[in-house]
Amino acid sequence: MRRIWYTVPTMAFNPRQVDHILNQATPVVCPAAQLVARWRNQTLFDRAYGWSDPDECRRPTTTETRFDLASVTKISGPLPGLMLLEGMGRFSHMDRLGKYAPAMRGSDKADLWLQDILAHQAGLYPWIPFWQETVKRNGDFKRRLVSSYPSEKYSLVMADHLYLQDKFKKKIYRTIRKSELGEKEYRYSGLSFFLFPGIIE
Secondary structure: OOOOEEOOOOOOOOHHHHHHHHHHHOOOOOOEEEEEEEEOOEEEEEEEEEEOOOOOOOOEOOOOOOOOOOOHHHHHOHHHHHHHHHHOOOOOOOOEHHHOOHHHOOOOOOOOEHHHHHOOOOOOOOOOOHHHHHEOOOOOEOOOOEEOOOOOOEEEEEEOOEEEEOOHHHHHHHHHHHOOOOOOOOOOOOHHHHOHHHHHO
16 A cells, blocks of 8 residues: 655745755765655655765765664654653753753853754764773673663663663763863764753653
8 A cells, every 4th residue: 555645845845945955965064865855644855965975976865875874863862852841841942051961060061052052063072982981802891881681770771681880871971071162163963962861851
């Protein structure tokens, strides 16, 4: 049974504006993109932009191109929660981080605007490889930090049958507090996604 079909765009939807924005974004913000807009099981818009090989520009992205969705959980996880809280009046992206993240108070991260953090233009450090602290030189997990079974001491879920020691969260927060803060310009950072779960909970 075919559940998705194409239809004529309705409401305030301007394909030309979308084209303009994504054509401008793909060389700068990301090498490639695909946007699918659906409404009531009908596809209003489905177009691809950019290149699968941005260095050589020989393979243009198509609507059949497969993307690496490794970071999709960062968006699909905290963002709906933050939007729900904002709709309930319990969160505002116009506030500063310190209002919702006690662990950042007293640091140079406390006064960062949440809207800048969400847009990756607050100057947060791009990435800290916390996972390296959990493994030995031979690649095995450190038993004092990682367990195969959940408990009061190991309740942070890393993956199936892998649980991180609760105290490690404090180490993550301390490291983020001390991390370098750059200029207010676009620079992707995954650090805020360590903080959002605590804000949502």
